[in-house]
Amino acid sequence: MRKLIDTNPQSVAGAKPAAGARGLVGSRAEHDSAWKHVRGQARYIDDLPEPDGMLHAAVGQSAQAHARIKSMDLSAVRTYPGVVAVLTVKDVPGHTDIGPVFPGDPVLADDIVEHIGQPLFAVAATSHRAARQAARLAKVEYEPLEKFLTAEQALEAQSFVRPMHQQLSGEPDKVLKEAPHRLQGQLYVGGQEHFYLEGQACLVEPTEDAGVHVHTSSQHPTEVQKLVAEVLDLPIHEVQVEVRRMGGGFGGKETQAAPLACIAALLARHTGRAIKYRMARQDDMVQTGKRHDFFTTYDIAFDDDGILQGADIMVAGRCGFSPDLSDAIVDRAMFHSDNAYSLGDARVTGHRCKTHTVSNTAYRGFGGPQGMMVIECAMDDIARHRGLDPLDLRKRNLYRPGRDTTHYGQVVEQHVLADLIEQLEASSDYRNRRVEIAEFNRDNPVLKRGLALTPVKFGISFTAQHLNQAGALVHIYTDGSILINHGGTEMGQGLYIKVAQVVASAFQVDLDKIKVSSTRTDKVPNTSPTAASSGSDLNGMAALDACEKIKARLVEFAAETYGVSTDEVRFADNQVIAGDKSVDWAEFVQSAYMARISLSSSGFYSTPKIHYDRATGKGRPFYYYANGAACAEVVLDTLTGEYRCTRVDILHDVGDSLNPAIDIGQIEGGFVQGMGWLTTEELVFNDDGRLLSNGPATYKIPAVSDAPPVFNVQLLKDSPNREATVFRSKAVGEPPFMLGMSVWSALRDAVASIADYRYSPPLDTPATPERVLNAVTATRQWVKEKDTAAAGAPATGEPVC
């Protein structure tokens, strides 16, 4: 017999058991690639060794937003030095529509173009630069067609990518008519560029069977696999997709990575050579979808105390030219237009506006943030209308027992926010700071400070029910080391380390015995995207399921071998303990192997309890809710509109944390990204539909000085998930993003101080310095008119939103 590997001599039987396995669930384990990150050794797509003869891809882009292509002369492209192949849609052997859910996304344009930047043809050349230079040389004649660029224009023209949807509970019209107070308002909520630091990229290698092996930076390898198979007209098993890591995703690589892979695969098929398609930053910003901007309105009824009685809310998302994921994104905006508050009788209407702009897509929060902004705007407006502190109004309107059913019929079962807000209100010293800020604002001639504490309640689960499933594959080798593969992808969020911790905990072995390998469609098939904050919920449970299957066999083996009952077998401290015997893990694994026990298993998980009926607009779309709150303070300059966020306190509910260090990283990072969305990140299109903010010189994500100088982030203690999630944890990827709303609310608070909080200034997002200055100007104008009116006839004090 071939000798088995030596087990670690320090842990032979008889040695003192370790103090407990290291790195289990709940520990602050560092990211599995942390050392590779800091040494520049972590490989992203563009760092992979390049196969011999590899070519680089680029595409020619539409110069018009909506037009018929009259002619396309590619001769200068074909003859450019270094160019090896130029393909158009006519060269596609299989499907030409790569819409991920609904049709509408041509892989290369055919006849009609529907946004500036749309791919017209694909080029393969010997260098990245040559491919890009050549792609600019096409001579295209267009016949312009009528175009819509904004959600409002599309609404007016009734131009939609999908039908509208409505959720109705009670009799909102009646309540609105009869209630003692009623306010109406509107808010434009801007979009957002993902600005993952690693741009979209893939490397496609032809296989010996006319198939392809695809290395891609994608959150959804299975979808890449399916679409590549379809465009190449191959069975899915001829396409292997592999994702080791992404340099950031944030939703931008859920559907948006597939078109690159399809184009690269077509070029690989055509040339027989490996193809790398890496988008330059500007191309990435122009060609790939972003967060939807929304036009929203509200009409809300409330009583003297500001308690909501009824609401009529409309959200209209700018979807761009195709459906992509917009149906579910606008749904999620609707689901979250209550945020944490009981609306009373409510109607929520969602429109999916078709515009001739790039097709907008998933982005952290998936429409939820935009929906929440409507109600948070209303909360501030109602508070000022009633002369209340906005925090008091928010607290009064939280879901609570008795007022716990959402406008889509789901009952909020775990009421976390009331206590959480109390704690944060105290730890952030909210009340004293209010007083101190009011004094400051009275005295300072230029600067105004503002404060806001806003909650987040975010529904966890894909609203497309079938996506709530996951698979995993766990192997134990004869040295006791364990390899896991699962359907989730690593984009920096720490999924791999969390799942490794789950497996370490399942077997009670040290974390360094566990390795998570790259995500591959040939190991775990038919996976869901790593999205909707579901990564560790789904894949952690699938991995746990695989571990439990192996453990069942090991327990039975141990019981037989050591002559004990199965209840007397347990796993602890890198040992297997059977009755009064304890055996080192690796040694035990070797004996199980010798006894021909399978040390490998797949695992599977599907989320229970969830359902939603679109016909009635009712159901339980979410397994549970994640909760948090943030208190933000800002200071702004009333002469220029410039501002800073000076202090942020956050308390967030992650259930029982799988890894507090990773979770706090998600919360801090999500918060700052959310703040960027609502402040400096402005997408500017010109009248032709061309994106002007198409690079980091013009599109400003938060930089280091934007991090709040005082930034206290805590996890809510003793708040296990009531649902049976993986080790009672809660999802953390998206919910903290919306904590950034507190900054926007604080900016409005600072501006409102000019009118002694009697006026709620309009402040569309992003609240750039220009928009803030406009809000200041509007507020001063209001004060001036009031003063004039007060000097003359007495005025009725209706604030305007």
Added chain:
Amino acid sequence: MIEFYLNGRHRQLHSADPNLSILEWLRTDARLTGTKEGCASGDCGACTVAIGSPDAGRGGALRYDSVNACIAPLGSLHGRHLVTVDGLQQEQPHPVQKEMVECHGAQCGFCTPGIIMSLFALHTESAATGASADDKALLEALSGNLCRCTGYRPIIEAGRRAAAQTWEPAQGTEQQAKGDEIDLSGPAWLQASEMLATLGQIQERAAGLEDSEGRRYDAPTNIQALRQLRDQYPQARLVAGGTDLSLEITQFLKDLDHLISVANVDKLHEIREDKDGLYIGAAVSYREAEPLLSRRWPQFHAMIERLGSRQIRNRGTIGGNIGNASPIGDMPPALIALGAEVELDSVDGIRRMPLEEFFHDYKKTDLRPNEFIRGVWIPEPKADEQLYLYKISKRLDDDISAVLGAFWIKSDGERVADCRLAFGGMAAIPKRGPAAEAALRGQTWDISSVEAAVTALEGEFTPMSDVRGSSAYRMQVAGNLLRRALLESTHKDKKQPLMVTDYA
């Protein structure tokens, strides 16, 4: 040929396309892929490397600056030591690496190599100069490094902790090369004497690169050679730091046929502090110029700290900022307000003119085809003069101004004896507002004269609307900046913060 050191090893390049950036060369030719491309426009910092240049002030020891490799021309490496993250892979990690791991400062990891190199450069320079890397220095060092995942808090924490540590082994004999084996642990190799001696010799030689297509890069070392080259090749493009010019190559995909670098010309690094004024050579970087300017007008400190990022300030030059004739600046409006003069040089001789006359129209200047900018002269401040300098942009770090206001006011006690009000972002060129100046001149410095000046501004500027701000916003802000100047001068004693940057 160009010669340089890469992670402690001597390199020679005989032929290369001068349009190549250091980053492209690293990733494609050298296949060192630790350094990442995030934007190729010098705005994200993922490609940050540290470049050591012999520093005369330190007896020829190398000063390590963080640099955006994506917009630094390959030829600019001549006579330098390029340190990339690939050089920091030893078992005993650098303190910034250890702390970034322990503080969970990397999530997706793509920006991390750039952050490591920015922190490495700060750590190395702090150790060399004995300066303490406080939070202010830390934020400044990271101002050009975007991270989309972490929200920066753990990165700042890592930088703080690393600042208190030395890179071990801290001392020891100089790390010697044993054959090809170079010991890169600890800081000693960064100042290896053999390397310093070789770099010193390399620096004295003019550098040149040429590729098979005949594209050229010339880097003369003396002014006569520069004059000759400029005269012979008036079509060639002049390059100093390359922070602006490189965008034509990386963003507009132009292949430039001929670059003439002014960066190695000793005369263009000249700094003269005369009685009547300060002379700054055209190739002096913002980083070098900042303390000279701030000593005279402290307002420059806050403004230059917001001009580009640390990486840009390490490379960008005053001469380049004038030469590229951006409508915004930020230096030209400030220099115009101060009455600065620009010095132009060519085989035909040297001439000097007021800086404001140098700018004719959008990207059009008085520079003749065979000329180059040699330097700028700024009159010394006097007791009765005040400078107000305000940069307004969407983001505090590394953002191009929507408006820059620079106001020089000479007072005779009660009245405005003279003034220059210059703006960036308000016209096709950096421009003064003569009508607004006239409204102030001879008047009391108070709200009524300022309001008159604001009204005058509205008559003499019609700013454009673009991605950085609307015309109306620019106009409103320009006026408000004058109001702010008044407020600043009258509220001085109340100790109230008047700028959001007071909360930095």
